[in-house]
Amino acid sequence: MPYEPPPYLAELTLAEIADLVAQRKLPAVEGWAPQKAGDSKMRIAADGTWYHEGDPIRREAMVRAFAGLLKRDEDGQYWLVTPFEKLTIEVEDAAFIAVDCARADDALVFRLNTDDLVIAGPDHPLRAAGDAETPALYLHVRRGCEARLNRSTWAQLAEIALAEGADENGWQIASKGATFPLLP
Template sequence: MSLEKISTQLKLSSAEQKLPPVELWDPPYCGEIDIVIKEDGSWYHNGTVFKRQKLVKLFASVLKKEGDEYFLVTPVEKVKITVEDAPFILSQWSWGQGGEYGEMQLATTLGDEFILGHDHPLHIGDNGCLYVTVRRNLMAKVHRNVFYQWADIAKERKTSSGTELVLPCGSYELVLGCF
């Protein structure tokens, strides 16, 4: 991607930006670059935090996961980066259509917005943390504050394996865990 194209993309508003079709691109592997997405969602290059949020959003738009590895891709090159946990952080939520216990609108720290459901399901990781599929096969870790808000309004339901914390969200049930 040329510097001119990057500059043009950075100038677009969030509403004007469309995600590139990285799932259709299979460029040659060009090596590894010292970019790390930390566990808290911050991006670093050569040990220095990215300070321009628009640049982070641009790189996040060309992020691709293959197996357990993450890459930044363009139609002509693919470079490997390091992701410590999940590339996104789920930081906001609100009730959408249907009001309380209707659809749940979610947002990441990078501005991705979507409705929790079958296209964007909740997962419980091996580490016990909650994750939501954002796009393609990229996950957002549910921020602790969001989890506590959900746990505060969730309902208890007895099952054969114990008691579940359940939050109904329209036609989707959000199971926060079992104890």
């Protein structure tokens, strides 16, 4: 069965987006307690490219599958988790890249480089890092993992914020009842 990416964000209502998010069935990684641990010999580069033993993983379906098994523990270590083993994975910056953003009703919706859709809000907050000259925005995705907003997505978010009065209210934006600063 061929992979069908989600439609363009700007064409969807919040209800349609919520339905697409609910349809995504992720493995129950939180309930697994594997006894065996090791090293995956994998790395996620700052640009979102996944590598195994130094070579890029070119099959997008493999990246999406691995992304569904990813978690970050309290110590900041990233893991690929299966019911039988957990393997470390090196992450240079963030596990995901946010590549698109849209306003849908009272929510901000982000598409990730893995085609996941995430609705920002209390369960998926935005976090401003860096400094005023080189700000970086991160979106909590799941299991301790974040997505860094790429430059064009940050610009989309800034346009939305400006249209909604960010100059008068400071550089912040609201989604699903939560307010987030856009600058550190």
